[in-house]
Amino acid sequence: MSAQTTTHPTEANVATEATTEARSSRVGRLMGFFIGVAIVGWGASAFLTAVHFWALPLPEGIEPQGSMAVITSPWAYIGPIPLALVGALYYVVMIALGATWRVTRNALLDTVMLPMTGLGVLMSAGLVYLQLGPIGEICPFCMVSATATTLLFLTELTIKSQGGSRVARPANPSIVWGTAFVATLLLTLAAMFGLTIAPIPGA
Numbered sequence: 001m002s003a004q005t006t007t008h009p010t011e012a013n014v015a016t017e018a019t020t021e022a023r024s025s026r027v028g029r030l031m032g033f034f035i036g037v038a039i040v041g042w043g044a045s046a047f048l049t050a051v052h053f054w055a056l057p058l059p060e061g062i063e064p065q066g067s068m069a070v071i072t073s074p075w076a077y078i079g080p081i082p083l084a085l086v087g088a089l090y091y092v093v094m095i096a097l098g099a100t101w102r103v104t105r106n107a108l109l110d111t112v113m114l115p116m117t118g119l120g121v122l123m124s125a126g127l128v129y130l131q132l133g134p135i136g137e138i139c140p141f142c143m144v145s146a147t148a149t150t151l152l153f154l155t156e157l158t159i160k161s162q163g164g165s166r167v168a169r170p171a172n173p174s175i176v177w178g179t180a181f182v183a184t185l186l187l188t189l190a191a192m193f194g195l196t197i198a199p200i201p202g203a
Helices: 002-055 066-072 083-104 109-136 138-162 173-197
Strands: none
Touching: 002 066, 002 138, 002 173, 066 109, 066 138, 066 173, 083 109, 083 138, 083 173, 109 138
């Protein structure tokens, strides 16, 4: 009996540690996915922002269709500021917050990131409605951004449900920030190259 008494607590502790380790690893991978999605969203928004500043306004006589109809619509701006630029800044903030969370495991970021990603989903939902309704045209890059904001919210929601920063394992700052920087830079270059070959009227 005494042997069993000392064995079972040890086995229970091992099982608990294994569960905690698995959850910690899962949370870390989820935040890595979060950062990756934010980088993809940045690429789409950076491309659209470049179109605003490089290809607009369109030459007279050209009727915008498809993506250009969305980009040149009245709903594509907040005053003089393109919504694509707002989206690009949003994704930069998400990349920075995600990388900071991964390195510092600051519990305050758990509280901040969930409502921010939720707000991003609401704004994206409104833009999707405008494309399907009043504008009547679809912008693929806008839909990529909408998908990205949705995935960011769902990922952050899952991370919170798994314990968030409380269970995350430490991460190497050089690896996290270095990978995020290189990936963002490469996608930025790809977006700018795509701008040179995109069939933009009058460009």
